[in-house]
Amino acid sequence: MGDREVDSKCGIFVAHSLHDVYNGLVSLQHRGQDSTGIACLVNEKNFPYKSYIDILRWEGKVRDFSLETASRILDGGILFIGEVRYSTNKGKTKKELFEGALPRYFGENSKITKYDSPRHRHIIIRNADCALVHNGNLIEVSPGENKTDSDILLEFYIKNGIEKTIKFFPAAYSVAILDFKKENVIIFKDRYGIRPLFIGVKDGRLIAGSEDISLVNIGGNPIRELLPGEEIEIPMNGTNFKSNIILSKSPRPCFFERHYLGNPLSSFGGITNKNTRFRLGEILAKEFSPKVDFVSYIPNSPEDVARGYAESLNLPLVNIFYKLSNDRSFLNATKSERCNSIGNNLYVRDNVNIRDSRILVCDDSIVRFNNAPDAAKKLREAGAKYLALVVATPLIGPEIDGIKHYCPFGVDMPKNDDFFSRKFSSNSNRIFSEGSFDEIYFISKEGMEIADRIKLNECCAFCIGEENPVNDIELEKLVELNLS
Secondary structure (H helix, E strand, C coil): CCCCCCCCEEEEECCCCCHHHHHHHHHHHHHCCEEEEEEEEEECCCCEEEEEEEEEECCCCCCHCCCCHHHCCCEEEEEEEEECCCCCCCCCHHHHEEEEEEEEEECCCCCEEECCCCCCCCCEEECCCCCEEECCCCCCCCCCCCHHHHHHHHHHHHHHCCCHHHCCCCCEEEEEEEECCCEEEEECCCCCCCCCCCCECCCCCEEEEECCHHHCCCCCHHHHCCCCCEEECCCCCCCCCEEEEEECCCCCCEEEEHHHHHHCCCCCCCEHHHHHHHHHHHHHHHHCCCCEEEEEEECCHHHHHHHHHHHHHCCCHHHHHHHHCCCCCCCCHHHHHHHHHHHCEEEECCCCCCCCCEEEEECCCCCCCCCCHHHHHHHHCCCCCCCEEEEEECCCCCECEEEECCCCCCCCCCCCCHHHHHHCCCCCCCCCCCCCCCCCCCCCCCHHHHCCCHHHCCCHHHHCCCCCCHHHHHHHHHCCCCCC
């Protein structure tokens, strides 16, 4: 992949009304807050009959653009796809980042109108032929200037069709394509099923989303997750769908969906993230249990980890911290933005006395080690006597035998990131502590397998030092790909 920008994107949704796709994306907001986009199929029945695609993209969160205003722009739509996105910055401005917002589209006669006000930057595209939303990252593909890997995926689909697209690109993608010629939505996943995508039913019609809870939250009923290498066509009406398994390998779903990315109430592999995280806490309690007065966590993702830890050892669980907003600092593009988000958002409750206390703090994972030091500093200032940090994910981003481990598949953990693991590498789980913690402990890989109820060779765990599910042979044909 080299040092190019990681073109990450995180939450997609398919529905038959703007109201449903908008609220479905709200339910996926935790997966991306950089930009939002919605495309719709417009079917004009007046003579001469024609159909086309309109697109609206805006900077920021879903609710930064009101549903009422969006409905005035995307009026006449009968089938919708949408996306919430996050991406790394690599020195780019917010305006430059917004140029890569999704849905991506193709249309020789498209009309583009840009509104460049920094206060409310948005783009309207009229009369497109195809539109695509994409969760994941095409590894070993260089898009070229002013293109994303999603553009390459869409262009390849237009030239070669869905079957050749799935066979050509090994990973990683969960995708929805709105095609005016077919007048339906095609959803599909890569052969390893790395990124999630669920199909369901609402009001007698099919819907789809990156997490099953997003379907539930708009009043839908999930059916199942798409299989690796599966393609499904969502028609304009009805619940009958055509399914094809184009090219399937043994599933290798991303474990990080369970530990951090996914909503606690979302299910992966038939188990809710809430239950998985609780078991991670139980295992941590068995592996590492210093003498402490109570257990807490850095809000909000590790709450169930902390609950599992505390209940296992019959310790009090105390909510020490609160946040002014639910923004995820991990989703900010630069280190300074992440640190500012943490420092200005995390506070210690004024009605909890922690002076001279021994406290164990739970976290879901450590990538760059930004959240935990700030939390420790504030606890020390409040008089904490002893601080231990337990982490529910093994060290992320190690360098092993000259191989740098990271996420090539769509999570913002690029190859040369500022990984904590590379600054403080050790053969012991109890590694050098930084940020005013007396001890730091990472769950063992064996413990993680027990808690997740999946073997490391049955999921994608490359970022924590395991093998890459995509082999070199599969990547060789991508080297010569040139659509720039």
